[in-house]
Amino acid sequence: MSLLEIHNLTKYFGGVKAVDGVSFTVHQGEIAGLIGPNGAGKTTCFNLISGLLPPTGGAVTLLGEDLGGLAPYYRSRRGLARTFQNIQLFGGMTVLENILTGCHQRQEVGVLRALWPGGVVRRAEARARERALELLDLVGLAGKEDFPAEALAYGEQRRLEIARALAQEPRLLLLDEPAAGLNSRETEELMALLEALRDRGLTLFIIEHDMTLIMGLCHRVVVLDHGQVIAAGPPQEIRRNPLVIEAYLGREEEDGDL
Amino acid sequence: MSAYLLHLAIVGGIYIILAISLNLIIGYAGQVSLGHAAFYGIGAYISALTSLLWHFPFPLAALSAILFAGICGLLLGLPTLRLKEDYLAIVTLGFGVIVDMVFLNLEITGGPDGLPGIPKPSFLGFSFRSPGLYLFLTLLAVLLTLALTYRLVHSYHGRALRAIRDHEVTAQVMGINTPAYKVAIFTLAAALAGLAGSLYAHYITFINPESFGLHTSILILCMVVLGGMGSLLGAVVGALALTVLPELLRQFKAYQDLAYGALLIGLLIWRPQGLLGSGKLSLKFLERKG
Numbered sequence: 020m021s022l023l024e025i026h027n028l029t030k031y032f033g034g035v036k037a038v039d040g041v042s043f044t045v046h047q048g049e050i051a052g053l054i055g056p057n058g059a060g061k062t063t064c065f066n067l068i069s070g071l072l073p074p075t076g077g078a079v080t081l082l083g084e085d086l087g088g089l090a091p092y093y094r095s096r097r098g099l100a101r102t103f104q105n106i107q108l109f110g111g112m113t114v115l116e117n118i119l120t121g122c123h124q125r126q127e128v129g130v131l132r133a134l135w136p137g138g139v140v141r142r143a144e145a146r147a148r149e150r151a152l153e154l155l156d157l158v159g160l161a162g163k164e165d166f167p168a169e170a171l172a173y174g175e176q177r178r179l180e181i182a183r184a185l186a187q188e189p190r191l192l193l194l195d196e197p198a199a200g201l202n203s204r205e206t207e208e209l210m211a212l213l214e215a216l217r218d219r220g221l222t223l224f225i226i227e228h229d230m231t232l233i234m235g236l237c238h239r240v241v242v243l244d245h246g247q248v249i250a251a252g253p254p255q256e257i258r259r260n261p262l263v264i265e266a267y268l269g270r271e272e273e274d275g276d277l
Numbered sequence: 278m279s280a281y282l283l284h285l286a287i288v289g290g291i292y293i294i295l296a297i298s299l300n301l302i303i304g305y306a307g308q309v310s311l312g313h314a315a316f317y318g319i320g321a322y323i324s325a326l327t328s329l330l331w332h333f334p335f336p337l338a339a340l341s342a343i344l345f346a347g348i349c350g351l352l353l354g355l356p357t358l359r360l361k362e363d364y365l366a367i368v369t370l371g372f373g374v375i376v377d378m379v380f381l382n383l384e385i386t387g388g389p390d391g392l393p394g395i396p397k398p399s400f401l402g403f404s405f406r407s408p409g410l411y412l413f414l415t416l417l418a419v420l421l422t423l424a425l426t427y428r429l430v431h432s433y434h435g436r437a438l439r440a441i442r443d444h445e446v447t448a449q450v451m452g453i454n455t456p457a458y459k460v461a462i463f464t465l466a467a468a469l470a471g472l473a474g475s476l477y478a479h480y481i482t483f484i485n486p487e488s489f490g491l492h493t494s495i496l497i498l499c500m501v502v503l504g505g506m507g508s509l510l511g512a513v514v515g516a517l518a519l520t521v522l523p524e525l526l527r528q529f530k531a532y533q534d535l536a537y538g539a540l541l542i543g544l545l546i547w548r549p550q551g552l553l554g555s556g557k558l559s560l561k562f563l564e565r566k567g
């Protein structure tokens with residue numbers, strides 16, 4: 020069953036066609052990958068899906084519902100969560116508080132119920148804390164709940180960002196280069212975590228340059244180049260696809276890497 | 278307590294309410310507001326007018342002041358808070374000036390002469406004529422304000438506000454309805470400033486536009502910045518410090534506005550989080566991206 024459908028999605032920044040008529044589908048329960056050379060439009064795609072940018076054209080649907088025009092906070096309520104390529108934690112908060120911001124929408128009660136004495140808010144907060152601590156444990160940050168988020172090591176910050184996204188109890192989790200800056204051991208831990216999440220029924224959509232991760236985890240991979248889909252399919256096929264090879268090698272030649 | 282100290286305590290209490298309310302906007306939600314005294318003035322005039330014209334008892338007059346100031350905050354916040362923060366600084370500044378002009382030019386507000394003869398509160402069989410009793414009333418309002426804001430900022434709402442302050446886009450991605458929060462907190466802050474205005478009007482019993490102009494907005498801003506962004510205790514300390522200090526430095530009164538300006542600039546450079554605060558004054562509205 021399809022969870023996320025992208026139809027003819029387009030985003031122009033002035034003359035730059037960052038995303039240019041992209042269509043694809045992410046199915047429920049799978050790990051899908053989005054790859055492509057630098058500047059291919061991957062992050063822009065995520066920004067369009069999560070509602071941070073208005074598209075120039077095209078549509079994003081989640082479980083058949085058109086998300087067009089919905090603000091990011093409404094998309095979160097419909098089951099969309101994400102992490103950022105350049106980590107975006109709340110610097111003024113502790114590790115636990117960061118995760119708790121992800122619990123926000125589950126905690127909301129009406130103004131009157133909140134003012135009414137009787138601990139509706141307190142109980143919701145206690146539940147959220149419990150859940151946040153579980154998530155910390157899940158991503159291997161147990162015991163660090165009271166650290167300032169900024170004090171964590173880089174790899175830990177990446178995991179905290181994932182935990183915070185999970186606190187939203189999403190259906191679909193968008194990860195923008197989750198392995199960037201991680202060493203190989205950390206990347207392996209990350210892959211194990213992502214697999215565990217998939218086994219729990221979460222659908223994952225991952226942008227990544229690390230091909231070990233993409234090849235090791237993804238059921239299907241979409242390849243972008245210059246804002247357009249140049250290939251889509253199982254990773255083994257993608258790897259042999261001449262267009263994909265050319266897109267990567269061609270770009271490297273420009274950079275003078277070859 | 279001497280009459281002078283009582284006076285300072287009452288005025289200090291009113292400033293505490295003002296500083297706490299502005300701190301909600303600036304320190305917690307990270308939005309810049311430069312016209313807070315306008316809501317203070319609106320509260321004072323509404324409370325005074327409802328008492329003078331319709332003989333509202335104090336609680337009802339104060340409630341009218343709270344509601345009216347809150348509605349003004351809502352009406353101002355709704356269109357502006359959805360826009361980028363640079364607009365809020367400019368719009369609130371302009372709003373402060375406009376409200377000041379309205380007080381100065383309307384007949385019903387008494388123009389530059391203001392409104393004399395505002396009755397001292399008397400209700401529930403008590404008359405709050407004596408400064409001692411008025412201090413009690415003021416402290417009650419301060420405590421209520423503190424209790425309400427404490428509960429607010431220590432709940433998930435407070436966390437949502439700090440998330441907005443830290444990184445608004447990420448807060449949205451977390452499912453936090455940032456425009457609704459900003460409008461709500463702006464409305465609440467305006468309503469609390471209205472309460473402070475009501476307390477002021479019925480204490481001084483005479484109001485004119487001078488008390489609610491730009492320099493009062495700057496003074497409240499200084500209290501918040503001095504005491505600390507995003508700290509309730511900081512707002513209390515800042516308010517009390519800037520109530521007492523000017524009294525000690527009476528002979529330099531001519532230089533007061535200059536001193537506040539210098540204080541603000543100095544703090545922003547050397548201690549932007551204030552004495553007890555956590556956040557910094559958002560100066561994003563001054564940044565221009567190319």
Ligand SMILES: Nc1ncnc2c1ncn2[C@@H]1O[C@H](COP(=O)(O)OP(=O)(O)OP(=O)(O)O)[C@@H](O)[C@H]1O
Binds near residue numbers: 032035056058
């Ligand atoms: N806000 C923006 N304004 C203008 N141009 C932008 C903006 N965001 C992205 N672009 C441009 O759009 C194109 C695609 O950028 P995008 O960040 O989506 O690439 P990417 O595939 O994520 O690259 P990378 O692998 O380096 O992260 C680039 O040419 C980039 O310069």
Ligand SMILES: [Mg+2]
Binds near residue numbers: 061104
């Ligand atoms: Mg990117």
